[in-house]
Amino acid sequence: MNPPDVTLIDASPTQSLLLRHKLEESGIAVTAADTLPDGLAVLAAGAPAAVLLNLASTGADAHDAITRIRERCPDVPVVLVGGAPDLTYDGRRVHVVAGGEPDGAVREVRRLVALPDARPSATEVLHRARILVVDDSVTYREFLRLELEEAGCAVSVASGAQEGLDAVAREPFDCVVIDLVMPGITGTELCEAFDRSRRRDGRLFDILVHTSQDREELLIACLNAGADEFVGKSHSVEVLMARLSTLLRRKFYVEDVILARRKT
Numbered sequence: 275m276n277p278p279d280v281t282l283i284d285a286s287p288t289q290s291l292l293l294r295h296k297l298e299e300s301g302i303a304v305t306a307a308d309t310l311p312d313g314l315a316v317l318a319a320g321a322p323a324a325v326l327l328n329l330a331s332t333g334a335d336a337h338d339a340i341t342r343i344r345e346r347c348p349d350v351p352v353v354l355v356g357g358a359p360d361l362t363y364d365g366r367r368v369h370v371v372a373g374g375e376p377d378g379a380v381r382e383v384r385r386l387v388a389l390p391d392a393r394p395s396a397t398e399v400l401h402r403a404r405i406l407v408v409d410d411s412v413t414y415r416e417f418l419r420l421e422l423e424e425a426g427c428a429v430s431v432a433s434g435a436q437e438g439l440d441a442v443a444r445e446p447f448d449c450v451v452i453d454l455v456m457p458g459i460t461g462t463e464l465c466e467a468f469d470r471s472r473r474r475d476g477r478l479f480d481i482l483v484h485t486s487q488d489r490e491e492l493l494i495a496c497l498n499a500g501a502d503e504f505v506g507k508s509h510s511v512e513v514l515m516a517r518l519s520t521l522l523r524r525k526f527y528v529e530d531v532i533l534a535r536r537k538t
Contacts, residue, residue, distance in 0.1 A: 278323035278387040279303040283313035284355075285332045289376070293326065296380045302387065310339055314346060321347040323387040326379060328355040351386045355379050377401050385530055394526070396519040401426035403522050404446065408438035409453040409484075414507075418451065418484070421511050435459045435467065442471055447479045448522055454485040454496070461485070461492065462499040469500025478529065480521045484514060 280297060284290035285308045294304045305322070307313035310332050317325070325343055329336055336354065343352055353369045355376075369386065371379045377398050405427045409415040415431050422429045430447070432438035435456045442450060450468055454461030461483070468481050480502045485492075488506025496504055503521050505514050 279305065280324050280326055280383055280387070281313055281316050281322045282306045282326045283308075283310060283332060284326075284328035285309060286328060289328060289355075292376050293328075293379060296376060297326075297383060300380060300384055302383065310342070314342055317343065317346040317350075321350050324351045324353060324383050326353045326355070326383055330355070353379060353382050353386065381530070394523060396516070396523075397426065399519045399522045399526065400515070402526060403427045403448045403518075405429050405518075406432060406438060406441055406447045406450045406479075408432045408435065408450060408456075410434055410456055411453070414453070421515075425515055435464055439467060439471055442468065442477060442479065443475060446477065448525060449480040449482055449518060451482045451484050451518070454483060454487055454492070461487070462495050465496050465499035465501045478525065480525055482518060482521060 278301075280302050282290060282293055282297070282304050284293060284306065287308075290306055290308065294306055297304050302323075305316050307316050310327075313325070313327070316322075325347070327339060327343070329339070332339070340352060343350070351369060353371060355371050369382050371382055381394070381398075381402075400422075403426075405422050407415055407418050407422070407429060409418065409431075410433055412433070415433065419429045419431055430441060430445075432441050435458070438450065438452065441447070452464055452468065454464065456464060459467070465481060465483065471477070472479055472481075481500060482503045482505065483493075483496045483501045484505050484507060486507045488508050493504045503517050505517050
C-alpha cells in the first residue's frame with residue numbers, strides 16, 4: 275500500500291524542511307514547492323491526498339490561492355498555516371492552523387489523510403499542552419514550571435486551591451497538576467473541586483495529582499474523588515513527564531475525533 279502523498283507549498287527553506295521531515299516521519303510522502311505557481315504545476319500532474327500551504331511565506335492571498343488550488347484539485351483538502359480561522363470557499367471550510375505552528379499543521383494533515391495509527395510522540399504531545407501547576411511551595415512550583423516549559427509546555431502557576439480554581443474557570447488548560455498539601459482543604463476535597471469545576475463549565479482538562487504523600491490509600495481516594503492520574507514526588511521528573519504525556523495523548527485524541535466529526 276502506497277503512503278498518502280501531500281503537496282507542500284512553502285517558500286521558507288527552514289520551515290519547509292521541518293514540515294517535510296515531520297510529515298515523512300509520520301509515513302506521508304511529500305512533494306515540496308517553494309512558490310504557489312510551482313505548487314500548482316505539481317498539482318497539475320495529479321491530485322495529492324492533501325495540500326499544505328504556508329500562506330505567510332509565499333505572500334499569496336488566501337482566497338486567490340484556494341481558488342487556484344481547487345481549480346486543479348476540487349476535492350483535495352487544503353491546510354493553511356496561518357490565515358483566518360473562518361476562511362471558507364464555496365461553503366467548504368479550509369483547514370487553518372493559526373500561528374504557524376508546525377506540529378499543529380502536521381496533526382491536521384495526518385487527520386485529513388486518515389492516519390489514525392500515526393501515534394504522536396511525547397514531544398509533540400507536550401508541545402501542544404497548556405498546563406496549570408497548583409502548589410503552595412514556591413520552590414517546587416517554580417521547579418516544575420521550568421521543567422514543563424523545557425519540555426515544551428505552555429505553563430501557568432497558582433499558589434493555592436482557590437487561585438487554581440479561578441484560573442481554570444477563566445482560561446482553558448489541558449491538564450492541572452496539583453499538590454495535595456494545601457492550606458484549608460484536603461487532598462480529596464481539592465480533587466473533587468477541580469472535577470466539579472470542569473463538569474460544571476464543560477472544560478475538558480485532566481487532573482494529575484503530584485504529591486510527596488505517596489500512599490496507596492491516598493492514591494485510591496484521589497482517583498475516586500476525580501483525579502485522572504497520581505504520581506508521587508519520589509518518582510523522577512521523567513516518570514512524571516511520561517504519565518503526563520500519556521494522559522494528554524488520550525485527551526488530544528478524543529478532542530481531535532470530536533472536531534473531525536463536527537467538520538463532516
